[in-house]
Amino acid sequence: MSHLAPELTTERLRLRGYARDDFDWFDTTWQSEAVNRYIGGKPRTRAxxxxxxxxxxxxxxxxxxxxxxxxxxxSGTRVGIAGLMHAMRDIAAIDAYPEAGWVLAETAAGKGYGTEAMRAILAWADATLDAPQTGCIIDPGNAASVNVAGKLGYRSTGMATYQDGEIETFARPRGGVPIAS
Known part of the structure; x- marks a missing residue:
């Protein structure tokens, strides 16, 4: 079990650090066409x-x-991943701040898990990190993630080019007020 990530809990979810034995689930999830539809467009290989x-x-x-x-x-069933990262994407609107992201397994989509998990993560970030804001990028066709971002208090900051395509950038100030579900 990873000791770097603090455990967070919500009404329905447990958020924990990765362990080595999570890889097979992680690999299966990222090989899904549905999961990758708006994140690179194609399933990823085990390698x-x-x-x-x-x-x-x-x-x-x-x-x-x-x-x-x-x-x-x-149930203890793995349903997704979410958090913050420093991606160095060379996108001025987000590169100076932690970048939020969430990915759910096909079977977990549409249940509100992304919003619930990210609310806990952003509360942790607001209390723990010294960042004035967080950002995220979303494929403009991904209406579900745009909706989640709005519920979390993210607002569009415009469009940017990333990996030969256009993505929308979003920002949320520290302590940003989420919208009720």
């Missing part, structure tokens, strides 16, 4: 997923924040 998995440990070590693995509290 591509291993460095992405390791990145989660390194973020915590280097920056004091990173991603959590999301589990349902009652």
């Amino acid at each position: 591509e997923n291993w460095p992405r998995f390791l990145l989660n440990f390194g973020q915590w070590e280097l920056f004091g924040y990173g991603y959590w693995l999301i589990e349902e509290r009652k």
